[in-house]
Amino acid sequence: MLNPKTIHREFSGVPGALGITLGLPMVIEFFALVTNESYSIQGISLDLDAVLKQLPSGSQETIALAFDKNCWLAYLAWFGTLVALDFVLPGKHMQGVELRDGTKLNYKINGLAMSGCLLVLLASRLVQSEGYFLPELDFLYKNMLKLTVVSVIFSFILAIFVYAVSFIPLSKPNGKGTSERILSVNGNTGNYFYDWFIGRELNPRLGTWDIKLFCELRPGMLLWLLINLSCVHYQYHSSGSVSDSLILVNVLQAFYIFDGVLNEEGCLTMMDITTDGFGFMLSFGDLAWVPWAYTLQARYLALDENRLQLGRFNLSLIATLQFLGFYIFRSANLQKSLFRQGKLDHMNFESIKTQTGSKLLCDGWWGLSQHINYLGDWLIGWSWCLPTGFQTPLTYFYVLYFGTLLVHRQLRDEAKCRDKYGKYWEEYEKKVPYKIIPYVY
Structure with missing residues (x-):
């Protein structure tokens, strides 16, 4: 159909x-x-x-x-x-x-x-x-x-x-x-x-x-x-x-x-x-x-x-936070893309082969959490809110909203993968238990 x-x-x-x-x-x-x-x-x-x-x-x-x-x-x-x-x-x-x-x-x-x-x-x-x-x-x-x-x-x-x-x-x-x-x-x-x-x-x-x-x-x-x-x-x-x-x-x-x-x-x-x-x-x-x-x-x-x-010191700290988040986001996505293309086979990354023939990467960035790229994206959001100081919580709306959105995306993806991969996904979750933030969630 x-x-x-x-x-x-x-x-x-x-x-x-x-x-x-x-x-x-x-x-x-x-x-x-x-x-x-x-x-x-x-x-x-x-x-x-x-x-x-x-x-x-x-x-x-x-x-x-x-x-x-x-x-x-x-x-x-x-x-x-x-x-x-x-x-x-x-x-x-x-x-x-x-x-x-x-x-x-x-x-x-x-x-x-x-x-x-x-x-x-x-x-x-x-x-x-x-x-x-x-x-x-x-x-x-x-x-x-x-x-x-x-x-x-x-x-x-x-x-x-x-x-x-x-x-x-x-x-x-x-x-x-x-x-x-x-x-x-x-x-x-x-x-x-x-x-x-x-x-x-x-x-x-x-x-x-x-x-x-x-x-x-x-x-x-x-x-x-x-x-x-x-x-x-x-x-x-x-x-x-x-x-x-x-x-x-x-x-x-x-x-x-x-x-x-x-x-x-x-x-x-x-x-x-x-x-x-x-x-x-x-x-x-x-x-x-x-x-x-x-x-x-x-x-x-x-x-x-x-x-x-803000002054130079605070400016530097906040800018560093954005580029740290950007580095995590980009390098994690690149690593997964190269892995799927077979260009990282020489590194012997740990993975789980599923019934569909595809592999679930559980090493490198993707051994830290199931959606480590989401963490990078969230850190970028913090760098946009921190320049407003702490004058009102309203200007931190974005990190609260975006954090909720990322969790929702993670839950949607998890449901799709659990249905698609079955027992292989359960094995993957044991190897990579954290969803977004390593050692926290």
Whole structure:
């Protein structure tokens, strides 16, 4: 059967999906309300009156907030320009993993050209500007709440679109000789809302253009970079200088962003691309959650009352933490990749051969924990939060959220491997008992 019926439901099914659909947009809108020129959260206290005063008081103001003409034109121009660049910029073509119909999709990998184009455009605008003032960055900073709402609404619309398209037969036969689309193994329950949320179709496309891969690394990731830069732009023009803490957050996160965009071919084997459908969860996560949740630290530090100077010693420690996390993440993934290709056979790494013929590596980095790469990723998250000091726990939201997300991913992967490898997985767990953090969890 090309599209088996989904039995297991993530997030406790419809209740969890509904909670995420309603709750997470409110979270990023809350972030916008407590990190702006009108109000900034301090410590653990929250001035609810000050927050509520920023919200629209009637239907007219609500419509103005959600459907501001300039903000919608700006966002659509941003999204549309990136789509156009994705088509016209040069790149190499690669095949993804084999699908259930025996075919492989072609992908255009042009992250280097896309990043270079954006940097050249920013540099040229800066050269043309008077006093390093860029109206685009000023507009972005001053309309963060409206743009947050716009990106949320757009992610809803996109999720509805790909869900509706998933019911339209293919114009050309698939690898099985039918017009049936390949659905996600997670999004074929028959429940309309849940399938819309989790993603019904595995790889929604318009012609050869892959919507999921584009959204994974383009609009949200690069908007994250621009929002951070708008915070630097605001602080410089409001006070005449930029704090070292804000510069550090920008540098560390820019490194992470460009590393992701430039290594987009690695996404072709990630669970997001190979397993998960593209529904509201990924649409919202890519287009709204990433740019508006991951910029919380920069937006907080940009405000005068939160300005923080770290000094060279603290800067060095935090930067070292990021590069330690990055080293663990990259070297562990590289080691597993080389092992799978047979390029580490001369090192005689300990492994367990399974009934499928594949091997479970339980040596080197992967002898320390089952997901040692997750530990590296989590350490990177800490390096983004520490520059904010200890003025409020709000700026540490990311490490709490991301830690929870990593544990959820680990549990999903564990369930899949236990089902796939059976007794061999049990043997593997005895040799590598820790899930993420060696000697802790």
